[in-house]
Amino acid sequence: MSDFFSLGFGKTEAELDIPSLPVRGRMPEWLSGTLLRNGPGTFEVGGQHYRHWFDGLAMLHKFSFQNGNVSYANKFLRNRSYAEAKAQGRIAFSEFAADPCRGLFGRAMAVFRPDITDSAKVSIAQLAGQVMALAETPIQVAFDPQTLETAGVFQYEKNRVGQMTTVHPHLDESRREAYNVVTRYNAVSFYNIHSVSNTGKMQRIGSVPVTKPAYMHSFGMTQNYFILAEFPLVVNPIDLLLWLKPYIENFRWEPQRGTRIWLVHRGTGEVAAQYDTEAFFAFHHVNAFEQGDEVVLDIAAYEDASIIQSYYLDKIKDAKSELPFGNLRRYRLPLKAGKTRGIKVTYETISDACMELPHFDYANYNLRADYRYVYSISIDEKRRQGFYNQLVKVDIQTRETKTWTEENCYPGEPIFVPKPDRMTEDDGVILSVVLDAKRGTSFLLVLNATTFEEISRAEIPQPVLIGYHGMYLPEKENA
Structure with missing residues (x-):
């Protein structure tokens, strides 16, 4: 486990640009496009170490496929966080669980000059006609998908932006728009829902006022509704103002609140219904759709929010530490319940397999009731110690x-x-992208999606740190 930790949560040795990776097996000839990946490129700056998997400086990875050949390149995202870390030789900006302010005066100054990270290392999406690296702060960074060169910064609502956003915007190709939720912390806080056109025009669609906003990593969308799951991992905005702790450590698990699910109409921006269910937590909505008089929500759910604690690096390094087990749940939200607030709902478990970083054919099956397959990273149910060591198809x-x-x-x-x-x-x-702790390197794995058997792998000459999300651009979209 120690080798895995140093390889997966250390630092990237070099930025590479390799025209052709060695391949074991045979790459599908029809595969023509680019896989983009995002994640941390280092957990060390100078003599300082980041504390959590969700911290670190952003690094982009690119795998391009053509006629059975695979090229590879990786590059740090050139942003303020990267530039200041290099210039100062230390962690320069507050992260998910990192606070560079050492002492009360530094923290107090951070309230008035907030040094919030622009290290957009969590996911990648097409937004405002560009390819963007996304973070949970509303500072998204555009980059060139061919060269990985940083192109500029995109912000929701410019100076009126909220403080945090989800990293999984939804796309509507028919309307040529993207949608996201931005949380604005204040005495009365708001979940603000925005649309962004392909030309970059922004519009606020609706808002949900709350007193204690929840941590929200993603949200759901159907043909007519947005779905906001408000887990009872909540924060008093005053605690964020005082800035006495790193961001995530201000949140508290309050299971007595239960989980509230808000349904917001896409056309009017008004709250259509609010549902109550027992307390649970999730990073990732999977899919949602309308079926008869119901909205159906599939989500990768945990019993509580302890998974966040399990991602601290000291926990990951401990070979005896166990990961909480999340799985795929389905919630049915009635549209004709006779009332619009406090509607009680329950769930069914679709699969007992551990699921995280879930993925499905979003481009073709999002919003559709007939979608069938979900893919994710997982860990053996009999061996919860360690880290995610398998892929599953449900x-x-x-x-x-x-x-x-x-x-x-x-x-x-x-x-x-x-x-x-x-x-x-x-x-x-x-x-x-698979980290091979035996060889001390990584490889790009290609599986037959039907049989889930290996077709081929392309070998990378150095380890790729454990990352989060990415996207595939077909050749026509990568031109």
């Missing part, structure tokens, strides 16, 4: 689970890429 209809695993290998988020002439939903490949 069939929502049959509840069957397929698994890929290899000794001392730690896969990242699985990305589904469909065949151009596919006949079924899962006719394509799964792409995942």
Whole structure:
């Protein structure tokens, strides 16, 4: 486990640009496009170490496919966080669980000159006609998907922006718009829902006022509604103003509140309904759709928010530490319940498999009731100690689970890429960047998405740190 930790949570030795990676097996000839990945490029700056998996300086990775060849490049995102860290030789900006202010005076000054990170290392999305690296702060960083060069900064609402946003905006290709939720902390806080057109025009669609805002990493969307799951991991905005702790350590788990689910109408921006259910926590909504008189929400859920504590690096380094087990749940939200507030709902468990960083064919099956397959990283239920060491595929209809695993290998988020002439939903490949602790390097794994068996792998000559999210750009979108 110690080798895994130093390889996956250390620092990247070099920025590379390799025209052709060595391949074991045969890359599909039809695979033509670019896989982009985002995540931390180092957990060390000078003599300082970041404390949490969600901290670190952002690094982009690019795998380009053409005629069976795979090229690879990686590059640090050139932003203020990176520049100041290099110039000062220390952690210069507050992160998810890192606070560079040492002492009361420094923290007090941070209230008036907030040094909030622009290290956009969590996910990647197409926003305002550009490819963006996203962070949980509303400072998104555009970059060139071909060169990985940093292009500039995009902010919601400019000077009227809130303080935190989700890193999983939803896309509506028919309207050529993206949507996201930005939380504004104040005496009365708001979840503000925004649309962003392909030309960058921004509009606030609606707002939900709250007294204690919740930590929100993602949200759901159907044809007519936005879905905001308000887990009872909440913060008093005054605690954020005082800035006595790193950001996430100001939040408190209050299970007596239960979980509130807000349904906001996409057309009017008004709250259509509010549902109550037992306390749970999630990073990731999976999919949502309307079916008859119900909105159906699929989500990768935990019993509580202890998973955040499990991602502190000292916990990950401890081989005896156990990861909390989250799995795929389905909530049914009635649209005709006879009232619009306090509607009680329960859930069904779709799969007992541990699921994190879930992925499905979003481009073709988002909002659709007939979607069938979800892919994710996972960990053996009999061996919860350690870190995510397998990939799973869940069939929502049959509840069957397929698994890929290899000794001392730690896969990242699985990305589904469909065949151009596919006949079924899962006719394509799964792409995942895997850390190989045996060899001390990483490789890009290509699985047959139907059988979940390996087709090939492209070997990278250095380890890729354990990251989070990415996206695949077909060749026509990468031109």
